[in-house]
Amino acid sequence: MMRFLLLFSRQGKLRLQKWFTPMTEREKKKITRDMTTMVLSRQPRSCNFLHWKDLKIIYKRYASLYFCLAIDNQENELIALEVIQRYVELLDKYFGNVCELDIIFNFEKAYFILDEFLIGGEIQETSKQMVNRSIEASDMLQEGDSSEWFEVELFG
Numbered sequence: 049m050m051r052f053l054l055l056f057s058r059q060g061k062l063r064l065q066k067w068f069t070p071m072t073e074r075e076k077k078k079i080t081r082d083m084t085t086m087v088l089s090r091q092p093r094s095c096n097f098l099h100w101k102d103l104k105i106i107y108k109r110y111a112s113l114y115f116c117l118a119i120d121n122q123e124n125e126l127i128a129l130e131v132i133q134r135y136v137e138l139l140d141k142y143f144g145n146v147c148e149l150d151i152i153f154n155f156e157k158a159y160f161i162l163d164e165f166l167i168g169g170e171i172q173e174t175s176k177q178m179v180n181r182s183i184e185a186s187d188m189l190q191e192g193d194s195s196e197w198f199e200v201e202l203f204g
Contacts, residue, residue: 050128050169051103051118052079053135053162055151058112060084063151064158068169083116097125108132112148135165138179160186 055064062080071079086098087107098105100118106128107116115132119125138161139146143154151158164179166172173179 049120049123050131050166051120053118053166054080054083054114054116055158056080056084056087056114056116057148058088058114060088063113063148064155064162066159066162066166068166083118084114087114087116096129104128106132108136110136113151131166131171134174134176135162138165138176138183141176141180142183157183 050068052068053064053066054062056062062084065076065080067076082100083105086100086105096107098107099121102121103118104121104123104125105116105118106125107114108129109115115136117128117132119128136146139150139158142157142161143150161179161183164173164182173182
């Protein structure tokens with residue numbers, strides 16, 4: 049099971065956080081500080097897997113953002129790396145070559161995409177096309193054109 053997903057910049061600024069297990073704000077801040085310090089201090093050619101306490105930390109850098117995912121020790125690191133890759137692909141599809149500013153100014157959409165992909169620390173939908181359809185339907189619904197949304201849902 050995934051425990052948390054953090055996105056932070058090369059300067060250590062937190063851009064997105066998703067917690068899949070309940071924690072106090074104090075614990076979250078400490079973990080965030082530990083993760084940013086630990087990941088940012090690593091050499092660029094280092095392995096993307098770390099052991100931290102009773103968790104495995106998997107991270108990947110894309111442009112100026114680090115995507116950091118914590119999983120249980122018995123979980124597969126390569127699947128976690130694939131989860132990060134898939135999330136980045138979904139963001140790229142929506143934003144068209146996603147960058148840090150897209151996450152900053154459209155954080156609600158980044159969270160929505162993540163929620164369509166993962167729920168409760170488990171992969172909800174493996175198909176990128178299905179996630180993209182849900183996102184398109186949501187956008188159409190927000191724009192107020194319910195007839196197009198209905199058509200996408202039924203005939204997508």
